[in-house]
Structure formats: C-alpha cells, structure tokens
Amino acid sequence: MLDADQRTALCAWIGRTLEAGTVALDDARPLTGGSIQENWMLSCRVDGAPRGFVLRKDAAATIASSRSRAEEFRILRAAFAAGVRVPEPVGFCADPGVVGAPFALMGLVSGIGLGPRVVKDMSLGGDRAALAEQLGRELARTHGILPAAGPGTAPADDLAFLGAPEPEPALAEIRALRASLDGIGAARPALEWGLRWAELRAPPCPRPVLVHRDFRTGNYMVDAEGLTAILDWEFAGWGDPVQDIGWFCAACWRFGRPDLEAGGIAPRAAFYRGYEAESGRAIEPEAVRYWEVMAHLRWAVIALEQGHRHVSGQETSLELALTGRMVPELEAAILRETAPERWGAR
Amino acid sequence: MSESFPDAPAGAALLAVARQSLLDEVAPALSGRQRYVLLMAANAMGVVMREIAQAGAATEAWERALDGAGSPADLVAAIRAGRHDGDAALHAALVETTQIAAGIWKAPG
Secondary structure, rough: OOOOHHHHHHHHHHHHHOOOEEEEEEEEEEOOOOOOEEEEEEEEEEEOOEEEEEEEOOOOOOOOOOOHHHHHHHHHHHHHHHOOOOOOOEEOOOOOOOOOOEEEEOOOOOEEHHHHHHHEEEOOOOOOOHHHHHHHHHHHHHOOOOOOOOOOOOOHHHHHOOOOOOOOOHHHHHHHHHHHHHHHOOOHHHHHHHHHHHHHOOOOOOOEEEEEOOOOOOEEEEOOOOOOEEEOOOOOOOOHHHHHHHHOOHHHHOOOOOOOOEOOOEEEEEEEEEEHHHHOOOOOOOHHHHHHHHHHHHHHHHHHHHHHHHHHHOOOOOOHHHHOOOOOHHHHHHHOOOHHHOOOOO | OOOOOOOOHHHHHHHHHHHHHHHHHHHHHHHHHHHHHHHHHHHHHHHHOOOHHHHHHHHHHHHHHHHOOOOOHHHHHHHHHHOOOOOOHHHHHHHHHHHHHHHOOOOOO
C-alpha cells in the first residue's frame, strides 16, 4: 500500500514530470497479473482533469532474465516512438524514496489482457482475423527498430544499454537456457534433447532487430473493438525476428484453442498477412517451426525458474509451485517436434 | 500403499475425497481470487493423487531412460556433448518418462 508520505511524494513527482500545477491522487489500486512486477492503477486529477496511470515497479522476487524497470521503460519509449500500440510512456523515477522502489509510470489503457479470457470471450477483440492481422503489423513495426547501423536507422542512444546484437541469437539463447538450467540445478534430459537438436540447426540471423520476446496472447490487451495495447516489454532485446513469430504461434500459447495457430485467436495466415504487409518481408514457415520448438524450450525453462522460486523457499506460492510442474507437457511437445527423423540435414 | 498398512482410506483415496468435497461444497460459494486459489489447490491435489498412483511406473521409466548413463546430470552432460544425437532409443525412453509426467500434471483425456 502507499502511505500518506508516499502519496504526497508521488503526486509531487508526477507534477514535476508533467510540468503540471496540481496533481491529486484520488485512488491507487493494485492490479492483478504480472508475477515478476508489481502494478498499480492510479486515478489522478492533473490540473483538475481526470487522468489514469499505471505505476510499475519490481516485485519482491524477479527472474534472472527480466530487465530492470528503467530499461523496460526505455524500450517502451522506443516502441512508442516507432508507432507500436503501447501505453504512453510518461516517466521513470529512479529515486526509491518516492514509493519504495524505482518505478515506471505509463498512461492507463483500458482492456482485458488475461490470455484464457481473450481466447474464449468472443465479445472481446472485435473481428479475430483483423485482430491477428493487426498484431502482425504491430510486431512488424517493433521489428523495424534496429540496432544503430547508420543515419536514419539509429534507435537513439536510449537503447545503447542493450549492447551489440548477438551474431547468432539462437545459439546465444541456447547458451542462456542451459545456464538457467544449471543455475537452478535442473537436470532435465528431455529439455537437453531439444536444446541439442536446436543447437545443431541454429539458423543464422543476418538482420537482428528489436524482439519483444514475450509477444503472445496474454501480453496484449483488447476491448470490444480490438487491440488497445502491447504490454510486457521486460524481456526485449536484439535478436532474430522469427523468434517473436514462433513465440506468438507456439502451441503452448493458444489457451485451449490449438486449432487457432495464431495465439489461439485466429488462423496463422491472418497474423502472417499483417506481418508481411507491414514489414515487406516473407515469413519462412520452416524458420518459424524451429523457433516454435525454441519457444517451448524457453517457456519450460522459465516455468522451472518460477517453480524454483517456490522450491528454493524464496517465495512460497501455489501458483509458482504449479507452474514448475507443468514442464512435462512442454517437454512432450518438444520431443514430438524433435523426433530422431528430424535430426537429419536442415 | 503397503498391504500391511491398516488404515483406510489410504492417502490417495483420502486426498480424492477431500478434493471432491472442496469442489462440490466449497467452490460454489466462492468467487474471484478465493475461488481461483481453491481451484488451484484442487488441481494440486489431483496432481498428487496421480503422482501416488504412477510412482512405480515413473521410477521404472526413469531407470530405462538413464540405462547405465549414471545420474540425470550425467545424462544431461552426455546429451550436451553430442553423444546421443538422434538416439532413437533415448528419444523413446524420454517420450515415455515425459508422457507419464505429463499425465500426472494433467489427467489424460
């Protein structure tokens, strides 16, 4: 909860950030969702006019591969500037004295994000093929953000913290996943089988772009008409654009609609159509299939890490405990896609 | 449970009736976060019930997968080193262990 001093400090900070005369905080409520950060919805009056914000700060436990709120905010700002539909980035406060931890402040966007609800509730999201097509366009716009490579293409020094792109992002991902497994002492032969398969056929990446790395149903919001915002940029970085396409289409993110291969909401073709139209580049189905295996591998490792937070005693949680136990389902999917006959030439 | 264990119902059966009671008598009265937590708890109880029932099969399948490789960590090292690339026998054994574990996580069918 925010105490009286924090509320006063927060209002003063918002006032300075927006160069506003008066800021009053009428309501602050915790938002559900987000297992690695804490989100608050703020109802304010800025110079008398009602305005909603979302305040986002780190929760008690974070997982190793997620970025700090400060970095996430800069990525959000770059996406906003590139025309991706994201919440308006309002400001970042590095001073932990205001609300107890550094935080990002964003404009409030209405909508529903919960994956199972978005998939099942047909009163949401508008026409589903159109929604998938727009998501394809939004992703392509994200992939238009490039590492500084010359005049007109630089994404501003704002993203310098991302460092240089990995020359071989798939191999880098495999190294990171193995390190994560080792870090929590997880010996999972089925995942290792999949990782070795992926290592032997890791594709080159001649054109690294900004990848979201968690672009899936559950991480965007919709209202009755359609898309309202792409959320959760904390894993973004330079990488292979096909990674995001594979993550979005992977069977593990279809929320009970395996037949709708674009995130459980539409046929794959609609999503591809939007992506290809916006990016001007054709999608290679075999490359997507590779990254769908990688998606299962990565989600399995993240699920194990989440389960480990409970198992290690760091954070007692039934949700985290159950997440750790869902891994065999992912392993089964990985083994199906990497059967011995698929170990031949690429 | 050993046949010499005298108390009935045994653990898995007791867990089953406890789970069913929660679902039948408590869940309908709950909403929101409380209902969600109860359903998660019932889910966890179901996992434990199936784990008890499948304990023997799971152990045997793991032994087949390891098949002289040593510990799971040894097998992991061998896979990373490329000593099982495309190994059909290992793949079949891993499919078996994984299917049992996946069936424990979620009731088949």
